[in-house]
Amino acid sequence: MLLAGALSAVAPAWSQDEYKASAIPEPLKVKAHAVVRRSETVYTVKSLGEAVEQTHTIITILDKEGDSHASLRVPYDKLSKVNEIEGVLYDAAGKLIKKLRKNEIVDYSAMDDATLYSDNRMKIAQFPNQRSYPYTVEFTVEQTSRNLMFYPQWAPQADEYLSVEQASFLVDMPKGQALRYKEYNVANPAKIDDQGDRTRYQWSVTNLLPVEEEPFSPDARAFLPMVLTAPTELEVQGYEGKLQTWEDIGRFYYRLNKDRDVIPDELRQQIIQLTASEQTTAGKVAKVYAFLQNQTRYVSVQLGIGGWQTIEAGKVAANKYGDCKALSNYAKAMLKAIHIPAYETIIRAGKQTADIHTDFPGFQFNHVILCVPDGRDTLWLECTSQHNPFGYMGTFTGGRHALLVLPDGGKLVMTPTYKAADNVQHRHIRITLMEDGEAKAEVSSAYTGIQQESYFEAMNYMSQADQRSWVIKRVQIPAFELENYAFKAEPKRIPVVHEKLSLHVRRWGNPSGTRLFVPLNLMSHLPAVTPMDKPRKFALMLGREYEFEDADTITYQLPKGYVPEFMLEPLAIESKFGRYAVAATVKGETLVYTRKVTMHSGRYPAAAYTEWVDFRKKIARADRAQMVFIKK
Known part of the structure; x- marks a missing residue:
């Protein structure tokens, strides 16, 4: 009754007709997999050391991709208690199908394989996937916490392709015990009112259309509604402190x-x-x-x-x-x-x-x-x-x-930030090319900083068999045999991993009559980026993995008697995102191809995405360059 009473103070109870999926406004269904019909969270702080959180959520699942919303996970430990969990399932017409019994709510330890001791546990309330859509689930939860280091974070629209009909968040504080909060993308600021010896802070949203994440989007806080809350002081297991x-x-x-x-x-x-x-x-x-x-x-x-x-x-x-x-x-x-x-x-x-x-x-x-x-x-x-x-x-x-x-x-x-000059791939390849297009390649690569991490992990955490499979997957050549490989690490402040590969590449060159068509870039390719089919909404975010430098030198030993039909013109592509340059020289029966790419992480305005697509498109095209050789 405590749960029902607290939540009824936020919003009145629904009639059975309102559970009908047909009552959802049509705009909220477009491109949505699920609709939050109603979400209410009430966080009541009893003292510096105790609080009660009550939630009531009604979600209509529109299709199979929305089924994940038909389950609820409630973590707890020795400093928190789950007082109540209820789950109810309705059909498309709002007719009650099932109420979860207590023995259907699973309680298990939340320890993972790396955890030796833990008092973390999890309660899971879950309905099986339904044969027909839409259907509606309703969950109510009440928890008591005696660890107030963490107040709730309210994110009413916490998933892609999820729309919200109505959601509210209420924090009820003792007077004199201030609440700290931070609002992101919330149209209406907190409503604050005093009621006797309590102060109430309330937020609400309505009719939020589903959000589609865009490629290279920033963190969700940049575009989704969110409220962070925190105490100004607390007490936990005898330890008191201010947290302002x-x-x-x-x-x-x-x-x-x-x-x-x-x-x-x-x-x-x-x-x-x-x-x-x-x-x-x-x-x-x-x-x-x-x-x-x-x-x-x-x-x-x-x-x-x-x-x-x-x-x-x-x-x-x-x-x-x-x-x-x-x-x-x-x-x-x-x-x-x-x-x-x-x-x-x-x-x-x-x-x-x-x-x-x-x-x-x-x-x-x-x-x-x-x-x-x-x-x-x-x-x-x-x-x-x-x-x-x-x-x-x-x-x-x-x-x-x-x-x-x-x-x-x-x-x-x-903490230390690693620049492009710290995250380098230096690669030297010697290729002996046969007249029929077959090739032998000896590859020597040095990876530093961020670029060495995956190789370092493979060295230290994979068996030799798994290493070999991993190397084969990373070598993106259409048809080849890995004859040998080796790793060597230099554990420095900017660590280095050296890799050596011996490859037999089938038909790397493509003979046609007296001509031999030779792709120049054996292993380092940057693919194109998918353009958007509508105006971009959010900023372009290139994470730390885009702070790097690649430098490749490939030396081809050509078959005897072949000369270039034309030379590859040097190419340089400049952009705010980085720089790309390639060149090729031929001396006798030796072809030397060089490629250097420098990229920079950063946040760019949404309008820059078109330039990013164009930059990557030009690089992808240049990476596919080939030369034609004619037999004298």
């Missing part, structure tokens, strides 16, 4: 993990002896980092203040494993033994993960790394990997904001 600034966030995290960096004296002496011969800070840190990688392994441990409090360094020393918090804290403790200060840094990690909202302080992070100041330099350590090169952040944690945790508070910093 980044300094406050860092100070609270520091207090959660203070005095957990003590290691056994035997280990302290071992670290002193291990680093005694090193004369520089970087040298000493590198020795400790190698020790960490050799002696420990990563295991996720989701315990302690919602997974934010680390295991003590002494336990890591004894058990030889830990999660990102524990291993970073352990490395810090070992460095402390040799009087080198180091600081945990909390970050939002992930290769395709958007940066945090820097103008909205809060716990927006999912990972911990270690920062070691070294004069004018800064050393960054990824402590969870047994293979990661010393000081390299890469696409997982590089080029984004992070919170440096200092004793007197947090400080936003940027």
